Amino acid sequence: MNKPCAHHAHPHRLVQQSLGELTQKLRDQSRKITGPRQALLDVLRRHAHPLTNKEIHAALGKADCDLATIYRNMHTLQAMGLVKRYDFGDGAARFELAEGGSDHHHHHLVCRGCQTIVEIEGCFPAELEAELARRHGFSEVSHRLEFFGLCPRCRIVPEPTP
């Protein structure tokens, strides 16, 4: 936790864990390999940006499963460290495959206009975090950081035409 967040060599995090690798991680922690679970992981695997549970549900298509199952699995997968949860402040949690070490995480730049998401490889300076922890006697300190702005396409449009 004291060391800086690892910066990936991959600018757009196309690390691409295979479904097999993910399935193995399930096995390793003795969780069952079920249809819905495989389908969920496969959806996450093909998306470069965090998805809401509703979006995941929609992306399942033929492999449809219950929304509650998705919610429950996201909890499980998060606890297992396979998935990371992000929060863009619009009442819906978003999930993304956790690439790299379990301590790795990254941040996002979200367009306030069109919701476009840019993955940010850089991270909040870890020394500041460590100093913060020390100063207030906190341990196990982590952070949540997201950026918001207007993307090139949205910055022009001033108002919705009335």
Added chain:
Amino acid sequence: MNKPCAHHAHPHRLVQQSLGELTQKLRDQSRKITGPRQALLDVLRRHAHPLTNKEIHAALGKADCDLATIYRNMHTLQAMGLVKRYDFGDGAARFELAEGGSDHHHHHLVCRGCQTIVEIEGCFPAELEAELARRHGFSEVSHRLEFFGLCPRCRIVPEPTP
């Protein structure tokens, strides 16, 4: 937005705007001075940490008003720049009086055990934000940053006694 966030001289943000000052700001933007509104502002004024609408509602006591009124007022006050909204990732928005300039904001260190909140005066390095904006062609870039950890009292307790 390019300049670093102002650091306050007040470590614990005891700037203490008077109810009169706040009321004046309402008048300045020609909004009505109503009972509920005064009461809400007074509650926020006496609390050093962000509150959920439910907490505000509870803190109103005798000056009770409808929850919907609180929600509506928080929207209004936020739009007026009197109040800032914070998000700790537990599905409930939190509000705090906006002290200082309208561009000023700060961050929090939240205990995962007891929900204790520590106000952080430091801020995310603005140069990084500016560079980020430039690199991706975004404008109007802001950020949301909160810290989570275990406070001194909670770090000891390992498990709830079964």
Added chain:
DNA sequence: TTTAGTGCAAAACCTTTGCACCCAG
């Protein structure tokens, strides 16, 4: 066989909204 996982339905939350009424300006 055993028990984690699933589907379905209901409920729990937080938040927003429609509508009639009230009151600050």
Added chain:
DNA sequence: CTGGGTGCAAAGGTTTTGCACTAAA
């Protein structure tokens, strides 16, 4: 008097949960 603000009730959206049933190990 007029329009913003309020109360009340209902609805919307996300997330959780109880329970019976299914299927992975």
